[in-house]
Amino acid sequence: MTDDREEGLEKRRAQLGAELATKRVEAGKEEAVEASAEASRKGYAEAMKLSSEFISAIVVGAVLGYLLDRFVGTAPWGMIVLLLLGFCAGVLNVLRAAGKVAKPDPGERQNGGK
Template sequence: MSSQDDGNKDRKDDVPEAGLSERRAQLNRKLEDLAVAETKAARKSQSNSSGYAQAMKLSSEFIAGVLVGAGIGWVADQWLGTSPLGLIVFLLLGFAAGVLNVLRSAGVVEQPDPRAQGGKDVQKDRTD
């Protein structure tokens, strides 16, 4: 049995520690490269889907503003008897509201402060 134990010791002594460390470092580099590649692929697929979702959101907000304005204008024309005037005015107001909604969603225009709209004095709220 001692001859087998000596054979195992010889095999362990043949592989230097530097070689194992080098192989481990190479394996770590390969794993890091794979992780970076997977992260890039995930970001790319996520950015494409989120880009489409953002485009759909912005376009639907714009179209909704125009359609609501046109609908209110048409109803106002039917009720008041001012045939094209109400439709034109409210269509333009709906267009402006749609553009404003798109700018708010895109982050170009700041959202309104709900405390300022409540009719309370903002300066008074800060001092309390």
């Protein structure tokens, strides 16, 4: 009777071990899928950040140009010049955020670029 009970317990332990191994494999697959999804979300977040920086620089340039034209009376020239400056600032911001252009070092400004 004791042998039957021990055999049953051993059989149950082996069955639970197999189920546990299966669950561990499934959990590993789920972690890999989650890591892939996390990388994708980070990519989307970076794209949204870069696009919003670019668009906001252009909009700010256009608004400042419009206001300059409105109050100074320089017809379309203020808008054209500041819109182009906004575009250039937007491109520079995107390149800096993407790591393609180095950010200016504050120490170089104080030392006169030495």
